Amino acid sequence: MQTIYHKANTRGHANHGWLNSFHTFSFANYQNFDRMNFGVLRVLNDDTVSKGMGFGKHPHRDMEIISIPLSGNLEHQDSMGTKEVIREGEIQAMSAGTGIQHSEYNENKDEEVKFLQIWVFPREGNVTPRYDQKSIREAEKRNDFQQILSPNPDDEGVWIHQDAWFNLAKFDAGVSKEYNLNKEGNGVYVFVLKGNAKIGTQELNPRDGFGIWDAKQFTLEATTDAEILLMEVPMDLPCYLK
Incomplete structure (x- = not known):
């Protein structure tokens, strides 16, 4: 098993007034060549957008x-x-895919919106653009892993063009559970949303990130009530990026 630990206060940070953003990986003016990605996980931004503000229309492709x-x-x-x-x-x-433009705004005029924006390289380029949105509250699990994303349209949660599986873990203090990877060659990036957790001897605090690869499974333990996002992704970049 190989691991990497990213403490919350080592993330990149940009405060634009209307947007307060923390970057786990290199993004915009935060350039850190030691933290470009975790496998095909390219961006993990922890964003707070002010009342009624947002990102104007801008382009993306092959993401x-x-x-x-x-x-x-x-x-x-x-x-x-x-x-x-x-x-x-x-x-x-x-x-x-082949190209899209989108905008994202805080719909509310009286409160901030906080959200994670995550980018994953697809397994192939030039796919047809598509949109998917689902509730994950209805299938919420306590003290278990709740799958919210996968490569399979018929599975729980949304799906993407990549052999990736995302799970939410809402654990009570003292709960521990073994996570078994879905595919050989994948790794898991663990991101703590709330509370405190532990993997092996590594203590994890809110907004800490911990990557694990060359492993088939590991045990996640909540040391307090905790909410944790697990992002399992291929560690090899797709051929079109090499």
């Missing part, structure tokens, strides 16, 4: 883009004609 609101409502519009509001307890996935 799977996942948004997970942590509080508040995020309004999405794109060049496919999609106009949706993503709320806490939901997840959105968008395949940029």
